[in-house]
Amino acid sequence: MIVEGLAVGTDEFAARTGWECKPQGLCKGDMCVPLPDGAQVDGVLSLDVVAERLRMPLVHDEEHHLWALGPESGGHALTTAVVPDITLPDRSGNPFSLSSLRGQKVLLVAWASW
């Protein structure tokens, strides 16, 4: 997740990471992680605090004023078997959401030109 500052809206954070802000803290599936006071104010999260709580690395490029928040660490690449709603462009640039295929088995294959 790329950001240009350490204040991030809860909706944006949830859309990118799957962690939703609830009264008990940040939650993904059945798991909730409490947040310290002040980590979330009026729908805005302090990304450095959240990163530490969720064991996500936060990398900073000072010259270009960018931060990258990495995925949760310490477990497996998959923390849930539920596939998030991934939307990617097709060959023509039109967005395609995997969720449009609900109700059907899907074989999702990654390849590359290289």
Add this chain to the structure above:
Amino acid sequence: MSLPGWQALRAELFPRIEVVTVALDVDPTFAHPFIDAAAPEHPSLVDSSHLLDEVLGFWNVPMAVWIDEDGVLVRPPEGAVVEESALRTMDTSGFPDGIREMMDEVKKIPGDPVAYRAAIVDWANNGSASRYALTPDEVIARSQPRPMDHARAAACFELGQELWHRGLPDAAVPWWREAHRLHNENWTYKRQAWTFVTSQPGQPPDLMQPPNDVYEGSWYADVVRLGGGEKYVNAPEL
């Protein structure tokens, strides 16, 4: 590229299964000629941000996941081939030394296309009753471990991508080098970065990815250093 193989499988199994192919290419124009040549009827997408690497844990290609009707994974990212590559049976005895040694490593890459294809067909026919369909706990347990170094590598790689997309390819290099250092077994990070210095614009990518002046390593040297072709991808445990 294996797009025709996936297309043939889709022709056999649709609508019991839909195939979605995703090119992990920071520069979509590298992937477009292959898609155009294959003219797939299934959704053929381009992931220029390597989102699937981060969200699902892809670390090489070709890899695949199986997703059931409810949007739940029933198999984690794993090496995925459904047709035998001619490279595996090619007689390389007359090849120059460097090429032959590389091809010998290619032949060691694990994968049983006949068994994997049969497993997919079994899943198409039997759904959750298929012995190849795993439980959510099994899927998670079989996915790759993600220690802090690997998570940090993902962040570094993403930062490099962002800079590349902003028209700052030189600024991307140190972040991609750091991603390679932190998660050296991740072939998507390395091969994606290498291709920008080992391939010429407008030309087919140089799949040999020889040593270069920008990044450490090369395809052959890294395959050997990391344990040989046998370790190049995680073959499905069927």
